[in-house]
Amino acid sequence: MKISQTKITLNQCINSLNMISNFEKSEAYRKKIHNLIPGGAHTYSKGDDQFPLLSPAAIAYGKGGYLFDLDGNKFLDCSMGLTSVSLGHAYEPVLERVRQELEKGVNFMRPSYIEGEMAEKFLSLVPQHQMIKFAKNGSIVTTAAVKLARAYTGRKLVAFPSDHPFYSYDDWFIGKTACDFGVPEEISALSVTFKSCDLNSLIELFNKYPGQIACVITEPERSMDSELPGYNAGEFLKQAIELSHQNGALFIIDEMITGFKTDFPGSIKKYNLKPDMATWGKGIANGFSFCALTGTKEVMELGGIRNKGKEKVFLISTTHGGETHSIAAGLATIAEFENKNVIQHNQSLGNYFVEAVWNVIQTHKLSEYVSVLNSNWMPVLFFKDHQKQICNGMRTYVLQQLIRNGVLCQGMFIPCFGHTKQDVEVFAAALNDSLTNYLRISEEGYANYLKGEPTKPVFRKYL
Secondary structure, three states: OOOOOOOOOHHHHHHOOOOOOOOHHHHHHHHHHOOOOHHHOOOHHHOHHHOOOOOOOOEEEEEEOEEEEOOOOEEEEOOOOOOOOOOOEOOHHHHHHHHHHHOOOOOOOOOOHHHHHHHHHHHHHOOOOOEEEEEOOHHHHHHHHHHHHHHHHOOOEEEEEOOOOOOOOOHHHHOOOOOOOOOOHHHHOOEEEEOOOOHHHHHHHHHHOOOOEEEEEEOOOOHHHHHOOOOOHHHHHHHHHHHHHHOOOEEEEEOOOOEOOOEOOOHHHHOOOOOOEEEEOHHHHOOOOOEEEEEOHHHHHHHOOOOOOOOOOOOOOOOOOOOHHHHHHHHHHHHHHHHHOHHHHHHHHHHHHHHHHHHHHHHOOOOOOEEEOOOOOOOEEEEEOOOOOEOHHHHHHHHHHHHHOOEEOOOEOOOOOOOOHHHHHHHHHHHHHHOOOHHHHHHHOHHHOOOOOOOOOOOOOOO
16 A cells, blocks of 8 residues: 555654553452453453453543543553444533433333434435334344344345354354354254355355345445455445345345444445345444344334234334433434534544554564554554464564553554544554564564463354
8 A cells, every 4th residue: 555654753652651550450350350240241352351461451431532441541442342432432412412311211111202303313314224123232133134034035044244253142143153052053054154245155155045045134344355356345235235136035234333434324325235124333322322223114114013914023122222311322423423524534533543553564664464454444453473474462462562552452443533643643652662573572472472361262162
């Protein structure tokens, strides 16, 4: 890629790095929490095995693009609530709208008026779809979409890319991962997979299971897709949708990650896509628990109660799906995106991040060993050892050093409206320090420099 001559004032930022070494309260927290909560957290991606040992075990609070741990340490937040915080922590315009709803009560015996307000507003962003259903997490709405597709088509099989990281904690997805323990084979057999971004692989799947696939569900794009030579995400998706319809299957776009990042509201608009359903969550309510399933009226009405005499589809029925404060957070988030051009800010910052990181990598002459994906909505870093092989140990070592320098990172950067160019420069300064003697450390063995064990994949067969 072409690197501009933008100068990152590394020396100034280096002088402001935190140089954190005190995790005393975090260590105490870590010792007790696994006796209370399986895995020590309610999301496996937040678990201790996903971070270096020298890291905050729990967060006390966040503000803007920064986090503060139990020991009072301050960190630049690079993943923003696993991509769910799109505006910034404790973002005041969202909090103000939430406070207003809290004063009115959050849950009632009939639907709240705000549910209709959100339905109209969100569907105005997705003109391809006419109906919407709310939930509290992404797994609920992806599973609901699969159920609707099976009911609509009368088929059993669901297809998704084998190389995408996560769609649901429910059995239809988990049964096809390394963590299939506890999922009956009969359930796993109802899910089939294809290679992402590969139309021929999807064609082969339809040929292998003629008349059996109820739906295809896929993320519309990933940051790593930008590295595929000649790949056009929009063209692939349009062809995949057409192929699915030709074979009698529905097509579901999963915008959990891409929503409010690749475009507003997401890739469905960016590429002018017309899937039968789409799932939404994470960044659409700035970290509050609000997710949604949108779809065509023909499909979504199966989950309604107006088709007298028709068999009923028990779609989504959650006590907390209509909580007013979370919906209010979503409405306030939408308003900020509409009025303040958040997408442009975040993507411009993403471009600046990629440029800054490449400048640091080139300064250390490590371009064959450290790289960053050229994605302005979710740039991801990769680390290789001195033999030019992807190395999780070296990745963990760099993350450890970033944390020491006041940057909490899992190998990616999620730009949010609360981040600034100065924050990117802080990251660049921390990375610059963390890459010092990178090759020598790899040759001597990262274990000599890493406290604790390397991080582990979430989806692994054994602990």
